[in-house]
Amino acid sequence: MNEKLRRVENLHILLWLIKDLCWVSEWKAVGTAMFFPTFIVALWLTWRSRNNSTELIHNIAVALWILANGNWMMSEFFWEEKTKLFSAVLFGAGLLVLSFYYLPFWFSKKKEKTEN
Numbered sequence: 001m002n003e004k005l006r007r008v009e010n011l012h013i014l015l016w017l018i019k020d021l022c023w024v025s026e027w028k029a030v031g032t033a034m035f036f037p038t039f040i041v042a043l044w045l046t047w048r049s050r051n052n053s054t055e056l057i058h059n060i061a062v063a064l065w066i067l068a069n070g071n072w073m074m075s076e077f078f079w080e081e082k083t084k085l086f087s088a089v090l091f092g093a094g095l096l097v098l099s100f101y102y103l104p105f106w107f108s109k110k111k112e113k114t115e116n
Contacts, residue, residue, distance in 0.1 A: 005045075005048060008041065008044070008045065009045065011041065012038065012041045012042065012045065015034060015037050015038040015041060016038050016066065018034050019031055019034035019035055019038050019070070019073070020069075020073075022034055023073045023076075023077075026077075028077045028078070031073055031077065032073075032074060032077065035066075035070040035073065035074070038066055038070070039063070039066050039067060039070060042059070042062055042063040042066045043063055045059050045062070045063075046059035046060055046062075046063050053101075054101070057097060057098065057100075057101040058098070058101075060094075060097050061094040061095075061097050061098050062094075064090050064091070064093050064094035064097065065090075065091065065094050067090050068086075068087040068088075068089075068090030068091045068094070069087070071083055071084075071086055071087045071090065072084060072087040075087065
């Protein structure tokens with residue numbers, strides 16, 4: 001992995017932690033503002049990984065996770081958790097994406113064990 005990409009991934013973790021700290025501290029304006037760069041960097045990382053299927057799948061799941069997480073945060077801040085179900089759908093979509101990636105590996109390992 002190139003050094004620039006690693007630095008952006010590390011920055012992404014910092015942005016995410018700041019957003020979540022704002023969430024638990026109930027700093028609505030800053031938490032909401034921090035969602036946008038956190039999500040944009042997740043999208044950028046996803047775009048950059050488009051030529052590597054393993055990285056792409058995981059970055060899609062992370063982008064869905066951040067979108068779900070940001071919706072949940074803003075739901076608690078502004079909408080009395082009325083959109084929390086949408087977060088569950090987004091979390092589920094991330095799991096579904098990862099399932100399509102991991103299930104073939106899991107089944108091939110099971111098949112190898114039964115053949116031996």
